[in-house]
Amino acid sequence: MAESTRFTLPRVTTWSGLRDEPRGAQRPAIALVPAPSRPAPDDAIAEGAALHRQAMTGDPSAIQKALAYFEKLRERHPADDRVTAYFADCQSMTGSTVDDSYGMFKNAIPSIKLLDQAVENRPDDMEIRLLRAYQSFRLHEGFFRRTSTAIGDFEAILSAWDERRFDLSPERRKAVLFDLGCAYHRLGMTEAADETWNRLLSLDGAEAFRRAVEKARGDFPADQEAELLALTDKADLLQEGIRLFEAGAAGDRGAARVARDLLKKAHAADPEDPLALAYAASATALTEKDAIEPNALFGSAIRTMKALREAKEKAPENPRIRLLRAYLAYSLPEAFFHTAQTAIQDLRFVLEAYEKDPALLSGEEYARVLHHLGQCYRRSNNDFEAKKIWSRLLADCPDSSYCAAIPAALREEATP
Known part of the structure; x- marks a missing residue:
């Protein structure tokens, strides 16, 4: 029987999307890369980086939004170290929004391990080094001992910029120099801190940092x-x-x-x-x-x-004493000291005294009291009272910088 000359239709494999050619056809060599091993697209990273910048303001809702984005991106690209680094930094930031010491350490420690692994895998990726530098810089030195890691990363980033291997805007470079000086100063390395800050102040346009350096010194x-x-x-x-x-x-x-x-x-x-x-x-x-x-x-x-x-x-009955105690109670880590309720009581006392004597507080002090009281209610999981207080802040002090510090998710609801 004569051999059939009918063309054999190519078959599609469900795994790769590649077609099997007719028998005998010359097939080119193709390297198949499973989807989980492919790096995330640059535009996906850029979109997430924008969310990360918003999270860096400290807004809890922005932190959660950035974390959710990189969590999903990491599920699709688990081998991408840049995605892992962004995810880890967002995860670490959630530690600042929890009110228990277990939660603070639970978020920070796994993030440290992920960032260290990402840097080990890609030591010359300065984007990852910058993320680890600031995550380490934010952590309390007494609990985590990460300031030296931040110093090493900051130095590597600045060297890469000097060698034109990493692009930093002039203002970002100045900020890195300032923070590097602060990191040295934190560890008592005053000579290295002064050398770094002097290097910063020698740059064009660095005069705006002079007062900040004087304060830090x-x-x-x-x-x-x-x-x-x-x-x-x-x-x-x-x-x-x-x-x-x-x-x-x-x-x-x-x-x-x-x-x-x-x-x-x-x-x-x-x-x-x-x-x-x-x-x-x-x-x-x-x-x-x-x-x-x-x-x-x-x-x-x-x-x-x-x-x-x-x-x-x-x-x-002295409102100034109550205000001092409120400020201290507000500033202490709730995870360890549980002083939010003390701050609420004192701040409410001060507001009642202010209503009787408006000369008690300056306009900025009044805005600060309202902002801190709203934050204390938020820490106590009382968003209802937080929104009431922040509505008052927005109505009475619309031009105060404290208005911008209200979490975005609640700002719209609190708008009078």
């Missing part, structure tokens, strides 16, 4: 410090100490240090004055808030809360 004019410390009158010591305490609370380390000395001197002049006691304790805590050792951090917080409780018992 703790600089304070020696002649002014000597003049202030020569004061002996308690009222003068309190006035100047409180002024510098406010500057220290805004990030000026030098002002915080001098405020502590002035306010401790005021308290020594009159140990029975509850306001002097409250400010002296708060100023001391301010200078110790970056303690590396956990025992030092906990000890400082406990001593200060005890002093503020004593001051409050001596002057229970």
Whole structure:
């Protein structure tokens, strides 16, 4: 029987989508890459990176949105180290939104391992190194010991920029230099910190960083410090100490240090004055808030809360003392100290006093009190009260920077 000349239709394999050619046809060699091993498309990474930038603002809803995006992308591309690094950083950020120590460590530790593995797999990928650098930089040194990792990554990123292997915008490069200096300073490596900050300030357009560097260094004019410390009158010591305490609370380390000395001197002049006691304790805590050792951090917080409780018992109707205690309670990690309810009670007391005497708070202080009270309700899983307070913030202080700090998911609902 004559051989059939009928053309054999190609068959489609369900796994690869490739066709089997007719028997005898010359097939080109094709490397088949299973989908899970393929890297994620650049446009998918770019879309996720935009969500990651929003998450970096600290908005819990933005963090969850970015985490969900990279979680799904990682399911499709589990072998892509860039996707893994973004996922790990988003996962780590969720640790800042939980109120229990277990949750904080549960989110941070697996993220550290994933980022370390991603860097080990792709040590020359500066995008991954940048993600690990800032994840390490954000973590408390006393608990995680990751500042040295951040320093190594920051240095590698800057070297790659110098060698034109990594693109950084001029402003981003300056920010990395500033943060590298802060990382050195955190570990007590003042010479390396100063060298880094001097390198930053030598760049064109870096003048905007000068004041930030001075604050981070703790600089304070020696002649002014000597003049202030020569004061002996308690009222003068309190006035100047409180002024510098406010500057220290805004990030000026030098002002915080001098405020502590002035306010401790005021308290020594009159140990029975509850306001002097409250400010002296708060100023001391301010200078110790970056303690590396956990025992030092906990000890400082406990001593200060005890002093503020004593001051409050001596002057229970003094709103300034209640405000100082509220600020401390607000700033402590809820995961360890569980002070959100104390902050709520004190902030509500201050608001009631403000309604009777509007001179009690400046406009910015009033906005800060409303913002912090809303955040405390949020930490306590009371979004209903948080929205009520933030609606008041938006209505009374629409131009305040604290309005922008309201989580986006609640801002629309809270808009009056």
